[in-house]
Amino acid sequence: RRDPQLMGDAMRTAFEDWLAAEAARRPVVLAIEDLQWADRPSVQALDAALRHLEEAPLMVIATGRPEVEQTFPGLWADRDRLDVHLARLTKRSAAKLVRAALPEADEALVAQLVARADGNAFFLEELVRAVARDADAALPESILGMVEARLGELDPAARRVLRAASVFGARFWTGGVGHLLGPADAPAAERWLTLFAEDELIGRAATSAFPAETEWRFRQALLRDAAHATLTDEDRRLGHRLAAEWLEEAGEQDAATLAEHLDRAGEGARAAARYAQAADRALEAGDFERVLDLAKRALEGSELSPGLRGRLRLHQAEAHRWRAEYAQAADRALAALEHLPPGSEAWFQAVGNVVVASGVRGDAETAKRWSERALGTPAATEEAARARLVALCRAAHQQLGAGDLAAADRTIGAAAKTAGTLEAADPWTDAWLATTRAARSLHAGEIGPYLEGTAAAIRAYDAAGDVRHACNQRVRLGYGYVEVGDLPRAEEELRAALQQAERLGVPLVAGYALQNLGWVRALRGxxxxxxxxxxxxxxxxxxxxxxxxxxxxxxYLGQIARAAGDAAAAVAQGEAALHAVESIPPLRTLCLAALARALRLAGRGEEALARAREASDARGTLASMEEGEALVWLAYLEALDAGAPPEERARAEGQARAALERRLAKLPAEHRRSYLAVPDHAALARAVGLA
Known part of the structure; x- marks a missing residue:
């Protein structure tokens, strides 16, 4: 539960594995009723199952009202969906129904009822009922009028029972209705509800959310809405307060249901606490849109404690981060920090969100400031210490990305020291530390320890049930295999990571998997x-x-264009790439080098040399480069061949040769040959006489 995503991911994986096992034994049909009321995570889980089990004998049959298209736009659109729309009754079918129900009706009455209903089966049924009760009564002009007329015909005591039932919503329970009616009238509730069922106003549910209670459902939402509309404001508030009271006693597990009743009862503080509980569960389920909605509702209350307000802001930050909405994530996390006690578990979680969201957006100053705050703030509890370790690991990754190795080493050291203070072993925190140390190895040019550390981190994340971070590390492992030229293994890891990222709905991880996989496919021809x-x-x-x-x-698009001899496209992509990464020093250096090579291909030698020198100078200011150092040296040497002073060329060649020898010396023996088979590495080796 330390990462709210783990439980939701585990549930989705278990559901899909169960479906796969069942479908392997026999064909499976899932039938779902009233899909418009389903929760988003369940719908997404079904979508993922349909995608990943497309060859299995699995069918989903779902019924729902037209608003399902607004609730879930594009639902299962890529899953060979077959839609069957329930059309209006034809005049012939409607007339046949009227004659069957009213055999004495003349043709004029049949025609009148058919015309009034206009193909609406429910309206036609109610019109037939009205005529059967009183053939001379005036017929309402609309469905709503018909429902209101039917309510008006009920005994006052019956209307009171129906109004009490409407407070609960589409479904309700005998005991709950009795609780709203009060001790004097409660005994009559079951009698009236049974009569309503006989009159087909309501129906008895096959199962009940509360085993000791009979559950009922309104046959038509219009009837429930009409009954609820007859309540006075005072009665409505009292009814919802009593409904919340009864549901809590009955054992209602849905915090959002309780929150909505309390909200409508005017119980703001209690409603906010329940909304926060519901947001917790929505975050666990990966329903980020619902998290944001629930947190917003809770934050509208004016009587929130600082801790609750901070927790809700943290939920918003985490939801935005997983949706890759980094500006909002940083803003909400900073707002959370205003209310959370420094050194607490939630405080460190909020710091981690600020650091990641700010770093991704290129806001290095904010990421640096809060990294230092995390470094200088002790943890208040054991759980806070675990959160501190993760926040420090997040900070170290941002520092490595910015090329600040000294700061990263301090932060990794503090994270390791924190790990040493934990009383119990924890594969999740072990995985975070292994991931961060592996990243540090990569920046030191130690590709062997990087590959080993990343594989160890994947195993630890798998042991902790953290499939999201395991997936992210598979992308990094795939990149590592690209760096050493083991392209088949790189492609295997990256395709697996891409499939998993899409299954989990993690767009940023999917994006990096696509980016690396695209380059692998280009390298493989x-x-x-x-x-x-x-x-x-x-x-x-x-x-x-x-x-x-x-x-x-x-x-990478520029690299692919250059390899194809398309100088114009290579230059255009190179310039656009440089503009995008202006605030990320290591990537900026890499893109300068790529642009230099593209300009040289386009015959713009002087511009190429200027960009190559700029890339070389930028490389010199970095403590390390995670990738592309060979490309920077190669671009510089190639540009120098176009008439630069011989002494500059000789000096650069010596430095590039020494850098390549250092890199080769740090590679495991089994990877040296494949490393030199990578086109940029091979070209550099030839340029410095190591081929």
């Missing part, structure tokens, strides 16, 4: 697929507002 994958990554980066993802995709 399929430039067409490589370009298509990079364009998908680019679209995701633009939609998410992520400069690293957008710039990286453009960088």
């Amino acid at each position: 399929d430039a067409k697929e490589g370009r298509a994958l990079e364009e998908r990554a680019l679209a995701l980066g633009q939609r998410l507002g992520n400069p690293g993802l957008e710039g990286g995709a453009r960088f």
